[in-house]
Each structure stands twice: as structure tokens, then as C-alpha cells.
Amino acid sequence: MRDAVVLERLPLPPGAATERTDRHQRRRIYIFFTRPGAVYCLMLMTMLVGAVNYNNSMAYILCFLLTGLFLINILHTYRNLRGLIIHLPECQPVHAGERVRIPLVLENRSPIQRIGIRMDYAPEGAPGLPPGNRPATLLPDLAGAGLQSAAIYLAPLPRGIYRPGQFRISSTFPLGLCRAWSYIDMDRECVVYPAPAGIPRLxxxxxxxxxxxxxxxxxxxxxxxxxxxxxxxxxxxxxxxxxxxxxxxxxxxxxxxxxxxxxxxxxxxxxxxxxxxxxxxxxxxxxxxxxxxxxxxxxxxxxxxxxxxxxxxxxxxxxxxxxxxxxx
Structure with a gap:
């Protein structure tokens, strides 16, 4: 059973392999532009066509400036997730009718602050929860070189033993033009006991x-x-x-x-x-x-x-x- 997830896109640096044991998942980070980002790119293309047609130097400068801003945004969006470690403690059992709490511990070993990270149920993942129970939460901001506790809350579930399955962690920080995301397998059991009811006397x-x-x-x-x-x-x-x-x-x-x-x-x-x-x-x-x-x-x-x-x-x-x- 994995104890933590390490979000990584590039190859690990020399010596880091000894720090990643079999109890750590190493997950890739994907990145693509959002709908506002697609509109932004379309706007840049339109500006570039106009600058070429009219041979306007100010239009060129503005177009290149906004393009550079977009490229810098891509790097910051990716860096907001890269190297983040998500520890997965055991879920505490609850009784039917109570909300299930999936605890998380976020670890940031870099000096940069992590902002605007979201966790939701992965639509591409295997369903581990009943239909309609698709949790999503905005994780707290994480200071540089710090630890932060967080949790995902599920709607009340009927009696049983559940494996939540796959969740998606994502971020559109800082400008919302690109989305970086990765997947986390919640290899944990969520046990829901029967709700105590009936005659209390033995x-x-x-x-x-x-x-x-x-x-x-x-x-x-x-x-x-x-x-x-x-x-x-x-x-x-x-x-x-x-x-x-x-x-x-x-x-x-x-x-x-x-x-x-x-x-x-x-x-x-x-x-x-x-x-x-x-x-x-x-x-x-x-x-x-x-x-x-x-x-x-x-x-x-x-x-x-x-x-x-x-x-x-x-x-x-x-x-x-x-x-x-x-x-x-």
C-alpha cells in the first residue's frame, strides 16, 4: 500500500531515487490550456495577423509581450504542482449517515508557495463510489517548506467497505489560462459501519x-x-x-x-x-x-x-x- 504520492514530470535528479521508496507513487503532471487560455491564444493569433498586415511595430511588441506572459504562466502553473508530496493517512471508520473524511497531508519541500490547488473525483478513473457521490474540494494554500493537513469529505454512504479510487489534483494558478493536473490512486479503505439503532439493552x-x-x-x-x-x-x-x-x-x-x-x-x-x-x-x-x-x-x-x-x-x-x- 502506498503511503504518499509525489507529483513529478521531469526525471528525478541524481540521488533522489534513494528518497523515493516503494511506498511512494510517482505521478506524471499533464498541462493544457483552459477555455480562457484557448480564447487568449486565439486573440494572440489575431493580433499577430493584424500586426503583419499593417506592419505595426507597437502591435508586434504587444503581441510578443502577451505571448511571453502566456509562456511564463505555463511555467508557473506547472511549478505549482511539481514536487508536491501528498501523504495518504488511513481513513477513520464512520457509521452510516455520517460523512466520510479522507485525510490528506500536503508536504512542500520547495521554498515556493503552493496556491489554488483543487482535488476532485477523476471522471476517467474506475468508479469506487456510488453514482452521485463525486467530491471536490479546494485545498488550503501551502507555504514554502511546510506541511498542511487537508481532507476530502464524501456525502453520507450506506453501510459497506469502499475504495474511493482515482482522484485528480489540478491547478490553474496564476492566471487561469492553463491547467496542470495529475492523478492520485486513493489506495485506502473507507469503512462505513451500520448506524446503531434499536434496543440499547443487551x-x-x-x-x-x-x-x-x-x-x-x-x-x-x-x-x-x-x-x-x-x-x-x-x-x-x-x-x-x-x-x-x-x-x-x-x-x-x-x-x-x-x-x-x-x-x-x-x-x-x-x-x-x-x-x-x-x-x-x-x-x-x-x-x-x-x-x-x-x-x-x-x-x-x-x-x-x-x-x-x-x-x-x-x-x-x-x-x-x-x-x-x-x-x-
Whole structure:
């Protein structure tokens, strides 16, 4: 996976190759005149024809002056992108209904200021987002030899895992007569969890039976061993004898999950039309179990995540819900 994109048009100078690792994309910069630029060129041609016909030295001077201005504009437009480095941090997951934020970090190693740079969805790129979700944003100006954080915001997306695909970075600075652009492959995942909704109380508080409902709170049966202590484990389940013997904090395990573990099991016979509602309910239960410090596991159509605690476990379970095929 690439960590950054380097915008470069000319060959790299000697020694610079060691600075560009496999974790950097090196992208070409393209440049062409805009519609105002085309009108400007047509005007120059008309002025030149008039100067030739009338042999007017002042018309020649004005035509050559404006032509030089156009050529200088091309160089400045190209230089506004050349050598710019765009770092691509990971996207933070969100819930359905929230805006997805694609973070960027702009790095400018040259002393010149970068102005008027725009990022939008590349129409030529492979579609990685639903139709109608085509973000565009004007990036903040970047001082010489500086770093600047920026972001692209997507409209709220339904539950799922998305790869944004290809974006286009462009600039028409300084006069808007030419456009320089390049392409960036957003090799990042944007994870959209189900929106938590439903009953916040955990299933065991509702008296649900394991075979009838997706949530299950196991009882206390035979002792089966120990597992490491987690920050949110109930203190009453700590084996203090093992701790006194210098073996660290260990939690007693029982065959029925008497450590206070909760299993969230996908119910059988759920119609695809109601699957999204159940996924939202599971998201609600996962968030609530994490808030209460209760170890919980997920059994989702053959995908089994063992009971655990902590933020990584919560996000792993929510990601499984995001990737779940509701038609199964």
C-alpha cells in the first residue's frame, strides 16, 4: 500500500531515487490550456495577423509581450504542482449517515508557495463510489517548506467497505489560462459501519433464549481455565490466588462463559429485507457491551469472532457487520 504520492514530470535528479521508496507513487503532471487560455491564444493569433498586415511595430511588441506572459504562466502553473508530496493517512471508520473524511497531508519541500490547488473525483478513473457521490474540494494554500493537513469529505454512504479510487489534483494558478493536473490512486479503505439503532439493552437483560434470538448470555458451569486480564474485566472474576503466587492477573473461564461473556449470534431465517435492521441492532449491542466493559463475541454466518474487549475488538466486530452480505 502506498503511503504518499509525489507529483513529478521531469526525471528525478541524481540521488533522489534513494528518497523515493516503494511506498511512494510517482505521478506524471499533464498541462493544457483552459477555455480562457484557448480564447487568449486565439486573440494572440489575431493580433499577430493584424500586426503583419499593417506592419505595426507597437502591435508586434504587444503581441510578443502577451505571448511571453502566456509562456511564463505555463511555467508557473506547472511549478505549482511539481514536487508536491501528498501523504495518504488511513481513513477513520464512520457509521452510516455520517460523512466520510479522507485525510490528506500536503508536504512542500520547495521554498515556493503552493496556491489554488483543487482535488476532485477523476471522471476517467474506475468508479469506487456510488453514482452521485463525486467530491471536490479546494485545498488550503501551502507555504514554502511546510506541511498542511487537508481532507476530502464524501456525502453520507450506506453501510459497506469502499475504495474511493482515482482522484485528480489540478491547478490553474496564476492566471487561469492553463491547467496542470495529475492523478492520485486513493489506495485506502473507507469503512462505513451500520448506524446503531434499536434496543440499547443487551439481550440477556431481555430474557432472550439463545436459539430464538441473536444475543446470548451464557451461564456459569465447569471451570475450564484462565485467560489474560483485560482492563474492563469484572474484578470478581480475577483469580487472586494465581495473582498472589506471582502469575499475574488472570480471569477464570467456565464452560458456560461465566466470565460475563456475551455471544451475539445471527438469528436463522432472517429475511434480506430486515437484515439491515438487525445489523443496526447488532451495532447498538456491540457499542453498549463495549461501554459496559463486557467481553462479547460475534457469530455471523460462519464468521466467528471470539469474546474479547477493547477498541480493536470493537472495530473488528463492527467491520464484520459492515462487510456482511445482507442477501445471505
Amino acid at each position: 439481550p440477556e437483560e431481555l430474557g432472550h433464549k439463545p436459539r430464538e434470538q441473536p444475543g446470548r448470555q451464557a451461564g456459569s458451569e465447569d471451570f475450564t481455565g484462565h485467560r489474560p486480564y483485560h482492563n474492563r474485566d469484572p474484578v470478581r472474576m480475577v483469580d487472586w490466588k494465581k495473582y498472589a503466587a506471582g502469575q499475574g492477573l488472570l480471569i477464570k473461564r467456565f464452560s458456560g462463559g461465566g466470565t460475563g461473556e456475551l455471544w451475539l449470534r445471527w438469528p436463522e431465517g432472517i429475511a434480506p429485507a430486515s437484515a439491515e435492521r438487525w445489523l443496526s441492532q447488532f451495532a447498538m449491542w456491540i457499542i453498549e457491551a463495549d461501554r459496559q466493559g463486557l467481553a462479547y463475541g460475534l457469530d455471523l454466518h460462519g464468521l466467528r469472532i471470539e469474546p474479547d474487549l477493547g477498541e480493536p475488538h470493537k472495530h473488528r466486530c463492527l467491520r464484520a457487520l459492515a462487510a456482511h452480505d445482507a442477501s445471505v
